Amino acid sequence: MKIGLIGFGKTGKSVATVLLENNKFCLEWVLRKSTVLEKRSVSEFLGIPSEEQGIIYSSSKTSMEELLDKHPVDVIIDFSSTDGIYTYGEQAAQRKVKIISAISHYKDKELQLLKKLAHKTTVFWSPNITLGVNYLLFAAKFLKKIAPWVDIEVNEEHFKKKEGTSGTAVKIAEALEIDKDNINSVRAGGIVGKHEVIFGFPYQTVRLIHESISREAFGNGVVFVAENLKSKPKGLYNFEDILTPYFTV
Known part of the structure; x- marks a missing residue:
């Protein structure tokens, strides 16, 4: 499966590492805003032995139309910023690129x-693409069904410079139908990401915890999602759509 990666920050580099080490995927190119590393080989820069032709391009010098014409891909993976979708969305959808x-x-x-792009191609979105945290979300929702009256608190911990409340924590709160005021945030050092859901019963406590030890966890999530999207028709999908069949008895 040929992959195009948008964004090459800390997480983007970790995702690229996982993709290069998986022989089911071919990282064709990386697109980033900066001209630093322009035309460098991804595998060479990361020091990963690979025969793949993955090249780093800058959006200020190479248009998405030109990139997709010269180096077509099956899937575009976005780890850039909120406005990154405007860089590639329409062009990808027109070409049926997932x-x-x-x-x-x-x-x-x-x-x-x-939602608009999903009318033309297969689109997947998740504020946290790690498999573990989405399994935590599933487990939390099941426990809430068993005990809808239980007290629930959500704790999230991230690196010092992360701004705003974790999107994953917000998604957990929404899924469990609790107020966002029940989210407690900690910013310290270089914590990659930790989410904890606390269920307070009268005489016992249940804690569901997920912690990302390394940003490569996002790469593993990407691999899982990409493999499960292969046969999906056009439409907008999330992790629940992909995981639900695995929970069917």
């Missing part, structure tokens, strides 16, 4: 665009 977006915070305008 879109996997892992952007934490989208506003209504971007969400409406995703």
Whole structure:
């Protein structure tokens, strides 16, 4: 499966590493805003032995139309920013290229665009694309069904410079139908990401915890999603759509 990656920050580099090490995928190119590393080989820069032709391009010098014409891909994976979708969305949809977006915070305008693009191609969006945290979400929802009256608190911890409340924590709160005031945030050091859901019963406590030890966890999530999107028709999907069949008895 040929992959195009949008964004090459810390997480983008980790995702690229996982893709290069998986022989089921071919990282064709990376597109980023900066001209730093322009035309460098991704595998060479990351120091990963690979025969793949993955090249780094800058959006200020190479248009998405030109990139897709010269280096077509099956899937575009977005780890850039909230406005990244405007760089590639329409061009990808016109060519039926599948879109996997892992952007934490989208506003209504971007969400409406995703829905529009989903009329033409397969689109997936998740504010946290790690498999573990989405399994946690599933488990939490099941426990809430068993005990809808239980007290629930959500704790999220991230690196010092992360701004705003974790998009994943917000999604957990929405899924469990609790107020966002029940989300407690911690910003310290270089914490990659930790989410905890606390269920307070009268005489016992249940804690569901997921912690990302390394950003490569996002790459593993991308691989899982991409493999499960292969046979999906056009439409807008989330992790629940992909995981639900695995829970069918």
